[in-house]
Each structure stands twice: as C-alpha cells, then as structure tokens.
Amino acid sequence: MTPMIKQSSIEHFxxxxxxxxxxxxxxxxxxxMGAMAAALLSMVCNLTIGKTKYRDVExxxxxxxxxxxxxxxxLTEMIEEDVVSFGAVMAAYAMPRQxxxxxxxxxxxxxxxxxxxxxxxxRCCHVCREIIDLxxxxxxxxxxxxxxxxxxxxxxxxxxxxxxxxxxMINAKIITDRQFATNQLAELDxxxxxxxxxxxxxxQSVRKTIG
Amino acid sequence: MTPMIKQSSIEHFxxxxxxxxxxxxxxxxxxxMGAMAAALLSMVCNLTIGKTKYRDVExxxxxxxxxxxxxxxxLTEMIEEDVVSFGAVMAAYAMPRQxxxxxxxxxxxxxxxxxxxxxxxxRCCHVCREIIDLxxxxxxxxxxxxxxxxxxxxxxxxxxxxxxxxxxMINAKIITDRQFATNQLAELDxxxxxxxxxxxxxxQSVRKTIG
Numbered sequence: 001m002t003p004m005i006k007q008s009s010i011e012h013f014x015x016x017x018x019x020x021x022x023x024x025x026x027x028x029x030x031x032x033m034g035a036m037a038a039a040l041l042s043m044v045c046n047l048t049i050g051k052t053k054y055r056d057v058e059x060x061x062x063x064x065x066x067x068x069x070x071x072x073x074x075l076t077e078m079i080e081e082d083v084v085s086f087g088a089v090m091a092a093y094a095m096p097r098q099x100x101x102x103x104x105x106x107x108x109x110x111x112x113x114x115x116x117x118x119x120x121x122x123r124c125c126h127v128c129r130e131i132i133d134l135x136x137x138x139x140x141x142x143x144x145x146x147x148x149x150x151x152x153x154x155x156x157x158x159x160x161x162x163x164x165x166x167x168x169m170i171n172a173k174i175i176t177d178r179q180f181a182t183n184q185l186a187e188l189d190x191x192x193x194x195x196x197x198x199x200x201x202x203x204q205s206v207r208k209t210i211g
Numbered sequence: 212m213t214p215m216i217k218q219s220s221i222e223h224f225x226x227x228x229x230x231x232x233x234x235x236x237x238x239x240x241x242x243x244m245g246a247m248a249a250a251l252l253s254m255v256c257n258l259t260i261g262k263t264k265y266r267d268v269e270x271x272x273x274x275x276x277x278x279x280x281x282x283x284x285x286l287t288e289m290i291e292e293d294v295v296s297f298g299a300v301m302a303a304y305a306m307p308r309q310x311x312x313x314x315x316x317x318x319x320x321x322x323x324x325x326x327x328x329x330x331x332x333x334r335c336c337h338v339c340r341e342i343i344d345l346x347x348x349x350x351x352x353x354x355x356x357x358x359x360x361x362x363x364x365x366x367x368x369x370x371x372x373x374x375x376x377x378x379x380m381i382n383a384k385i386i387t388d389r390q391f392a393t394n395q396l397a398e399l400d401x402x403x404x405x406x407x408x409x410x411x412x413x414x415q416s417v418r419k420t421i422g
Contacts, residue, residue, distance in 0.1 A: 006222040010290065013221055014246050014283060018253035025254065026363030029247045033367060035225050036240045042229035043236065072225060079221065148381045152237030152374040156244060159370035162414070163363040170359045170421050203373070210381050 005079050022090070027082030027121055030163035034128045035075035037157035040149045041068040041131065041138045048143040057141040064134055071127050075160075078124050082167075085117040089171075114175050118184050121167035124160065129191045131157035136202045144209055151206035158199040165192060216290050233301070238293030238332055241374035245339045246286035248368035251360045252279040252342065252349045259354040268352040275345055282338050286371075289335050293378075296328040300382075325382050329395050332378035335371065340402045342368035347413045355420055362417035369410040376403060 005013060005024060013032075017024055045065035048054045054061075092113045095106040135154035139147055168188050175181040216224060216235060224243075228235055256276035259265045265272075303324045306317040343365055350361035379399050386392040 007220045009218045010221055010224055010243065011217040011287060014250045014287060017247060018250035018257070018280070018283060020254070020257035022258070022357070025357070026251060026360040029251060029363050029367060032221065032247065033244060033370070036228060036243065039225045039229035040237060040240060043231070046229070046231035047233070069229070072229060076222060076225060146233070146236070148377040149237040151377045152240050155370040155374050156240060159244070159366040163366050166359040166362045166417065166421065169418070173422055206377065207380070210377065211384055 005083065006076050023083040023086050024079070025082075025086070026163055027086065027124070027167045028079045030121065030124055030128075030160045030167070031075050031078035031082060033156045033160035033163065034124060034131065035072050035079070037128070037131045037135070037153040037160065038068045038072035038075060040153040040156070041065075041134055042072065044138050044142040044146050044150050044153075047146050048141075051143065054141075054143060061138065061142060064137055068131070068134060071131060074127055075124065078120060081120045082124075085113070085120045088113040089117050111176055114171050115177070115180060118168055118171040118175065118181075121164035121171075122184060122187060124164040125168065125188060125191045128157045128161035128164065129195060132161070132195055132198050132202070136198065136205075139202055139206050139209070147206050147209045151203055154199050154202040154206075158195060161191065161195055216294065217287050234294040234297050235290070236293075236297070237374055238297065238335070238378045239290045241332065241335055241339075241371045241378070242286050242289035242293060244367045244374065245335060245342065245371035246283050246290070248339070248342045248346070248364040248371065249279045249283035249286060251364040251367070252276075252345055253283065255349050255353040255357050255361050255364075258357050259352075262354065265352075265354060272349065272353060275348055279342070279345060282342060285338055286335065289331060292331045293335075296324070296331045299324040300328050322387055325386050326388070326391060329379050329382040329386065329392075332375040332382075333395060333398060335375040336379065336399060336402045339368045339372035339375065340406060343372070343406055343409050343413070347409065347416075350413055350417050350420070358417050358420045362414055365410050365413040365417075369406060372402065372406055 017029060042065055045061045048061050049058050092109040095109060097103040097106050132154055135150055139150035142150060165188055168184060172181040172184050228240060253276055256272045259272050260269050303320040306320060308314040308317050346361055346365035346368060350358055353361060376399055379395060383392040383395050
C-alpha cells in the first residue's frame with residue numbers, strides 16, 4: 001500500500017508536487033493551504049484560552065477551536081482525496097475503446113469520475129469559506145500578540161478557496177450532465193461571493209491591530 | 212539535534228502549527244505556501260518541456276524551471292529559518308535584567324534578534340514577488356491542460372507575500388533603529404505594489420484559458 005501523502009515529509013511532498021507526475025497537484029496544494037489556515041486559527045485560540053485578559057472570550061474561542069480542529073482534519077484528508085479522485089479520472093481515460101460497448105462504458109466511467117473529482121475541491125471551497133468567517137472572529141477576539149498568525153490564516157484560506165474554484169471549473173466544463181455542472185458552479189459562485197471582501201476586511205483589521 | 216521541519220510529516224507539521232507553541236507559526240506557513248507555488252510552476256514546466264506542441268517555448272520554460280527549482284529550495288529552508296529567528300527573539304526576551312548591565316545587554320540582543328527576524332519574511336516576500344511574475348509566463352506559455360495548477364501557484368505566492376508582509380510589519384514596529392525599520396518597510400511597499408494587480412491579471416487569464 002502506498003503511504004498516505006499526509007505522512008510524507010514536507011520536502012518530499014514539495015518534490016512530488018514539482019515532478020512531471022500530474023498528482024499531487026493544485027488540488028492537494030489547496031488542501032494544504034486550507035489545513036494550515038485552520039491550524040493557525042487553532043494556534044491563536046490555544047494561545048488565548050486560559051489567559052486572564054481573555055477570560056470573556058474563552059468560551060467562544062473554545063467553540064471555534066473545536067471547529068478549526070475538525071476542519072484541519074477534514075482538509076488534511078482532502079490532500080489525499082484529490083489525488084485519488086484525479087487518479088480515477090486518469091484511469092477512466094485509459095480504459096479500452098476498441099468496441100462500441102467499450103467506448104460507451106469508458107465514456108460513462110469518465111463522467112462518473114469527473115463528477116466525483118469536482119466534489120472534492122467543492123468541499124474544500126466550503127470548508128475554506130467557513131475558515132474565512134472564523135478568521136474574523138479569531139483576529140478580533142483572540143490574543144492580539146499573535147494576530148498576524150490569524151492574518152496569515154485568512155489569506156491562506158482565501159487562496160485555497162479560489163484555488164479549489166479553479167479545479168471545480170476545469171472539471172465542470174467537461175461534464176456532459178449540464179444540470180449537475182450548473183448546480184456545482186452555482187454553489188461555487190455563492191461561496192466565492194463576498195469571500196474577497198470578507199478576506200480584505202479581516203486582513204485590514206489585522207494590519208490595524210499590528211499598528 | 213532537533214530534526215528539520217522540512218523532514219517532518221505534513222500531518223505532524225500541521226499539528227505543531229496548531230499547538231500552543233508560538234513556533235512554527237505564520238512565517239513558516241507563508242514559506243510553505245511559497246514553496247508549493249514554486250513547485251507547481253516547476254510541475255507545469257515539467258509537463259510542457261519535451262512536448263512537440265510546446266517546442267517554441269521549451270527553452271524559455273527550461274530557464275523558468277531552473278529558477279523555480281532554486282526558489283522552491285530557498286523557501287523550503289525559510290520554513291526553518293523563521294522558527295530559528297523567532298526563537299532567537301524569544302531567547303533574548305528571556306535574558307536576565309536584574310542589573311543595569313544585564314538590562315542593556317538584553318535590550319541590545321532583542322533588537323539584533325528583531326532585525327534578523329524581519330529579514331527572513333522580507334526575503335520570503337522578495338521570492339514570492341518573483342514567483343508571481345514567473346506565474347504569468349508559465350500560465351501563458353505552458354501546457355494549457357495544467358493551467359489551473361499555475362493559477363493555484365499565483366494565488367499561493369500572493370498569499371505568501373502578504374503573509375510575509377504581516378511578519379515584517381509586526382517586527383518592524385518594535386525596532387528602535389527607525390532608519391532600519393523605515394528602509395525595510397519601504398522595501399516591502401515596493402514588493403506589495405502592483406502585486407495584487409499582477410495576481411488578478413494572471414488568475415483571470417487562467418480562468419479564461421479554462422473557459
């Protein structure tokens with residue numbers, strides 16, 4: 001069994017990303033960015049909870065922490081899921097198409113694989129959109145001496161959201177079930193809408209806190 | 212000897228990021244984002260070079276590849292350098308200050324450490340600014356079937372640049388040598404200037420290529 005990507009070293013993962021193999025690629029990189037964003041919010045929460053000065057927000061940030069820990073785990077799994085779903089698309093394209101039956105089966109398998117391959121980055125986008133909103137809470141209420149880490153989190157989550165969006169679009173384009181594709185793209189538009197404005201608002205508030 | 216962060220697993224690195232320890236933090240996360248950006252550009256170059264259809268750009272993308280490979284290595288080292296330089300600042304703050312001499316020595320050591328801690332993220336910003344420009348070349352001339360990976364690269368590089376900027380600012384603020392701080396901030400402003408516009412232009416061109 002191939003070892004999970006999350007267990008490979010950062011250096012090895014980067015070399016695999018750079019190689020002429022198509023996976024891991026941008027989808028996995030987006031998941032890593034999202035996971036780092038969730039982890040940085042957890043760090044700010046961890047450095048806030050238990051400090052007298054921040055007693056008033058302790059309960060709220062405790063709830064945020066429970067959520068960012070979950071989201072970090074989900075995004076860490078997506079590093080691998082993106083590779084697996086892309087691998088299924090590649091395998092479908094490699095199916096034989098010498099007979100009419102083979103061609104039909106291959107086309108159907110490609111379409112099924114493409115639909116699945118669109119759902120992984122779309123889930124990544126959902127999670128990263130949530131992280132952007134959580135960043136606003138953490139940077140406003142968390143320990144101000146590590147506010148810059150919350151700022152890095154919102155930037156990483158936004159880059160991951162827009163990266164995931166590219167992967168949804170590139171797959172949605174070649175899905176023949178147009179109703180499915182249109183629904184996926186509408187869901188994506190809703191996630192992208194206001195995300196840039198929310199990210200900028202959070203980033204500017206972090207800069208203001210830094211002084 | 213503590214193992215290098217680049218040799219730790221992705222999963223372990225994320226858990227360390229999330230922990231209540233101040234390092235690794237946003238500076239290391241920025242370096243990882245930048246390194247992934249460089250690696251993704253290398254991947255697109257690797258999937259372009261040697262293909263008949265892209266023979267005209269082979270030499271140009273070969274030169275880009277040599278550079279992105281260097282930048283990936285530099286950014287990978289910065290994951291660790293950020294932790295080391297921040298550790299030096301923490302160690303300086305922990306110095307004794309019972310006597311006048313101790314207080315003076317401590318204050319001087321803090322300032323020296325802060326200057327060094329500003330230079331790591333500033334170098335990260337320089338490198339990421341270069342990656343944004345290289346992304347434009349790679350997404351315009353590289354293999355269009357992996358153009359989305361170039362799009363992820365430019366987003367990651369821009370997020371890393373702005374993340375590094377937060378770390379420069381947070382340190383520059385408490386540096387008493389105002390001439391040094393002002394110079395660092397001016398250098399940073401030059402790097403940030405036009406970076407958003409260049410990133411958006413590249414992202415939109417990628418979306419156009421995707422269709």
